[in-house]
Amino acid sequence: MTLKMTLDDQLCFSIYSASHAIARMYRPLLDPMGLTYPQYLVLLALWERDGRRVRELGADLLLDSNTLTPLLKRMQAADLVARTRNPEDERSVLVSLTEKGHALRAQAEDMAPCVAKAMGDDMEELAELRDRLHRLRARLDGADQPA
Amino acid sequence: MTLKMTLDDQLCFSIYSASHAIARMYRPLLDPMGLTYPQYLVLLALWERDGRRVRELGADLLLDSNTLTPLLKRMQAADLVARTRNPEDERSVLVSLTEKGHALRAQAEDMAPCVAKAMGDDMEELAELRDRLHRLRARLDGADQPA
DNA sequence: TCATATTAAATCGCACACGATCTAATCGCA
DNA sequence: TGCGATTAGATCGTGTGCGATTTAATATGA
Incomplete structure (x- = not known):
C-alpha cells in the first residue's frame, strides 16, 4: 500500500485542507x-x-x-x-x-453545538480522529527533536 | 462522550498542530x-x-x-x-x-522514503487517517455549501 | 443591439507562521 | 567578582490565507 503522488491520495493535503x-x-x-x-x-x-x-x-x-x-x-x-x-x-x-x-x-462554550453539527455529531469518530492526529504529530515532532 | 474545552481534547487543535x-x-x-x-x-x-x-x-x-x-x-x-x-x-x-x-x-518523488520515515511507515494507518480527514472536510464543506 | 448581470482574476489590507537576527537579562564558572 | 554562554522575547522579512473590493471580459435579455 503506497500513497500515490496525487492531491487526493496525499495525507499531507488532506490535513492541509481539513485544517483550513x-x-x-x-x-x-x-x-x-x-x-x-x-x-x-x-x-x-x-x-x-x-x-x-x-x-x-x-x-x-x-x-x-x-x-x-x-x-x-x-x-x-x-x-x-x-x-x-x-x-x-x-x-x-x-x-x-x-x-x-x-x-x-462562556460564550465560547456556546459554540459547541454548532461545531458538533458542522463536524458531524459522531463524537466517537471525532475523538478517534483526534487521537490518530495526536499520534502523527508526536511521530513528526519526535523524529526531528528526540528530546 | 464529549470533547472538553482543553487544547489537547480539541480536535481543532490536533488538526491545526498536525498541519503545521x-x-x-x-x-x-x-x-x-x-x-x-x-x-x-x-x-x-x-x-x-x-x-x-x-x-x-x-x-x-x-x-x-x-x-x-x-x-x-x-x-x-x-x-x-x-x-x-x-x-x-x-x-x-x-x-x-x-x-x-x-x-x-522526479525529485519530489524521491522525498517519499523520507516522508514515510517521518510519518511512520504504517501505510494502512496513514491511509485510514487520510480517509477520515477527507470525510471530515467533506462534512465541513457540505454544511456551508450543500452544492 | 446594447445596457445589465455575471464571471474570472487581480488587488488591497490584515493576521498569522517561521527562519534569521537582535537585545536584554540571567547563569556559570574560572 | 566578572565575563562569556545561555536564555527569553522582540524584531524583521517573506510567504501564505482570506474577506472585501476592483477591473476586465463574457453572457443575457428587453
Missing part, C-alpha cells in the same frame, strides 16, 4: 467575539492554565515568540490578555487573562 | 528545490493535470484567487509555471508547467 476547512468553519462563530482562530487557541490554553510565560504558551501551542509576540500584542490591544514582565525573571513575560478574556469562555 | 508539523517536516525537503509547501501542493495538482485555469486549480486546492494569484506569480518568477490568458475566454488564465516545473516531479 476547520478555520473557515470557526470564523463566523469567532468573529462576533472579535477573535481569530489562533487567538481562540491561545485562550483555550489560558483558560486551562492562566498566567503563563510566553515560552510555556508556545510549548503548548507549538509556536515560537516570532508568532506569539505580535499575536499576544493584538490580544492585549483587544483587552483579552495582559502582558507583564516576570518580577522573578525579567527576561520572561507573563501572559494572563483579563476580565474580558475570562468572560469569553 | 507536516509543513515543518516538508520544509527542509522542499527548500533545496526552492519550493514552499503550498507551492508543492500546486505542483501536485498540476502534475496530475496540466494547463488548468486558476479557478480549477483553486477548486482542487480549496483556495481562491486572492491566495493563488500572488502564489502563482512567485512560481512564475521562479520559472516553475507559465501563466497565459486563455484565448477562448480572456477572463481566465491558464497555468501550465514549465520544463523546470515538470522536472521537479
Whole structure:
C-alpha cells in the first residue's frame, strides 16, 4: 500500500485542507467575539492554565515568540490578555487573562453545538480522529527533536 | 462522550498542530528545490493535470484567487509555471508547467522514503487517517455549501 | 443591439507562521 | 567578582490565507 503522488491520495493535503476547512468553519462563530482562530487557541490554553510565560504558551501551542509576540500584542490591544514582565525573571513575560478574556469562555462554550453539527455529531469518530492526529504529530515532532 | 474545552481534547487543535508539523517536516525537503509547501501542493495538482485555469486549480486546492494569484506569480518568477490568458475566454488564465516545473516531479518523488520515515511507515494507518480527514472536510464543506 | 448581470482574476489590507537576527537579562564558572 | 554562554522575547522579512473590493471580459435579455 503506497500513497500515490496525487492531491487526493496525499495525507499531507488532506490535513492541509481539513485544517483550513476547520478555520473557515470557526470564523463566523469567532468573529462576533472579535477573535481569530489562533487567538481562540491561545485562550483555550489560558483558560486551562492562566498566567503563563510566553515560552510555556508556545510549548503548548507549538509556536515560537516570532508568532506569539505580535499575536499576544493584538490580544492585549483587544483587552483579552495582559502582558507583564516576570518580577522573578525579567527576561520572561507573563501572559494572563483579563476580565474580558475570562468572560469569553462562556460564550465560547456556546459554540459547541454548532461545531458538533458542522463536524458531524459522531463524537466517537471525532475523538478517534483526534487521537490518530495526536499520534502523527508526536511521530513528526519526535523524529526531528528526540528530546 | 464529549470533547472538553482543553487544547489537547480539541480536535481543532490536533488538526491545526498536525498541519503545521507536516509543513515543518516538508520544509527542509522542499527548500533545496526552492519550493514552499503550498507551492508543492500546486505542483501536485498540476502534475496530475496540466494547463488548468486558476479557478480549477483553486477548486482542487480549496483556495481562491486572492491566495493563488500572488502564489502563482512567485512560481512564475521562479520559472516553475507559465501563466497565459486563455484565448477562448480572456477572463481566465491558464497555468501550465514549465520544463523546470515538470522536472521537479522526479525529485519530489524521491522525498517519499523520507516522508514515510517521518510519518511512520504504517501505510494502512496513514491511509485510514487520510480517509477520515477527507470525510471530515467533506462534512465541513457540505454544511456551508450543500452544492 | 446594447445596457445589465455575471464571471474570472487581480488587488488591497490584515493576521498569522517561521527562519534569521537582535537585545536584554540571567547563569556559570574560572 | 566578572565575563562569556545561555536564555527569553522582540524584531524583521517573506510567504501564505482570506474577506472585501476592483477591473476586465463574457453572457443575457428587453
